[in-house]
Amino acid sequence: MIDIESVTKIYTPKNPPAVDNLEFSIKDGEILGLVGLNGAGKTTTIRMTSGIILPTSGRIMVDGYDIVQDKVKAAANVGWIPELPNFEPNATPLQLMNYFAGFYNLKGKEAEERIMSLLEQVGLKEHLHKKLRSYSQGMKKRFSIAESIIGDPQNVMFDETLNGLDPEGVLFVRNLMMKLKKRGKAILLSSHILSEIQDMADRVVIIDHGKLIKTIKRSEMKTLGKTVVHVTVENFNADCKKILAKYGDVETKDNESMIRDLKIPETDLPSIPDELVKSGYRIVRFDPVGESLEEYFFNLIGGMK
Incomplete structure (x- = not known):
């Protein structure tokens, strides 16, 4: 020690x-x-x-x-x-x-x-x-x-x-x-x-x-900084991205999307998969997590400059 x-x-x-x-x-x-x-x-x-x-x-x-x-x-x-x-x-x-x-x-x-x-x-x-x-x-x-x-x-x-x-x-x-x-x-x-x-x-x-x-x-690692929502939709298309964009800023690669800077309180996050399912999309992953350590670190240090 x-x-x-x-x-x-x-x-x-x-x-x-x-x-x-x-x-x-x-x-x-x-x-x-x-x-x-x-x-x-x-x-x-x-x-x-x-x-x-x-x-x-x-x-x-x-x-x-x-x-x-x-x-x-x-x-x-x-x-x-x-x-x-x-x-x-x-x-x-x-x-x-x-x-x-x-x-x-x-x-x-x-x-x-x-x-x-x-x-x-x-x-x-x-x-x-x-x-x-x-x-x-x-x-x-x-x-x-x-x-x-x-x-x-x-x-x-x-x-x-x-x-x-x-x-x-x-x-x-x-x-x-x-x-x-x-x-x-x-x-x-x-x-x-x-x-x-x-x-x-x-x-x-x-x-x-x-x-x-x-x-x-370690117990705090998954709740660092702002919440980011990871969404993977099997039948993703442009209309799906429009739905996600109502809830925050969306970054998409293939069928995987991340929603940042949420426009809704975290208590309302279940409304995202609800709307996707009602619109006919098949959800593979829906995972609200904190920022990565790297994102958190640079936001923390950058905010101190």
């Missing part, structure tokens, strides 16, 4: 704080999504939590250890997968994994078994003797994941790890995070792919200019 308590990070006095009195927690057994525009303070927060840099003020507690007062013990409990991993290009994964194992007093057969297990989990067992300079960016991210969890940390930080991955890579990272969650790990996911965060996160923290703007629980 990680507690970030009134944390501020100032790089230079002439510039605004990169992180400004930020406060939230990452609980064991949960995935926390960290969302913000570029420069919002996401990576700075993760780097402070990992002990790479230290806060100017405030306190970060990692499983009861202060990241400043007990840096070695605190940092040992955090695994960080950066957006752009950078390793010695002429080294092999096997060489570096043995090197990293030493930090956690892993030796001999225990180290060998842990290393081979992790490299197999991330799909690099067949490439363990190849130099890292020959690795693609996706392979480097997979190796970075293996390296970051070799010490079996209780807390794992995924910093834009999904960025640039192919669909197979995204699925791999998603499955790994779910496995770690089931093992009771505290997981932070920072990503520009907000649909992934909405699907996976138990809570979402939105920050802007280093400040906490909003915390959203």
Whole structure:
């Protein structure tokens, strides 16, 4: 578990704080999504939590250890997968994994078994003797994941790890995070792919200019912002769109429509399928939901400018 308590990070006095009195927690057994525009303070927060840099003020507690007062013990409990991993290009994964194992007093057969297990989990067992300079960016991210969890940390930080991955890579990272969650790990996911965060996160923290703007629980995800009605009609035509347009602004692709900016109160929404059925249309889907996390995020941040 990680507690970030009134944390501020100032790089230079002439510039605004990169992180400004930020406060939230990452609980064991949960995935926390960290969302913000570029420069919002996401990576700075993760780097402070990992002990790479230290806060100017405030306190970060990692499983009861202060990241400043007990840096070695605190940092040992955090695994960080950066957006752009950078390793010695002429080294092999096997060489570096043995090197990293030493930090956690892993030796001999225990180290060998842990290393081979992790490299197999991330799909690099067949490439363990190849130099890292020959690795693609996706392979480097997979190796970075293996390296970051070799010490079996209780807390794992995924910093834009999904960025640039192919669909197979995204699925791999998603499955790994779910496995770690089931093992009771505290997981932070920072990503520009907000649909992934909405699907996976138990809570979402939105920050802007280093400040906490909003915390959203998973139970609130389906009721974000303005209601959008998803309608799929089997025998859709232009007249059907005219009916839907009476209730709000309509966007249509094939037989699927979305009604935004509703002209009626939500209590009157049942009148939409009633009218469609009376007009002879066969409804496949009628689903009033909140905005997507991405839509909600940009409306929230845009409204603050």
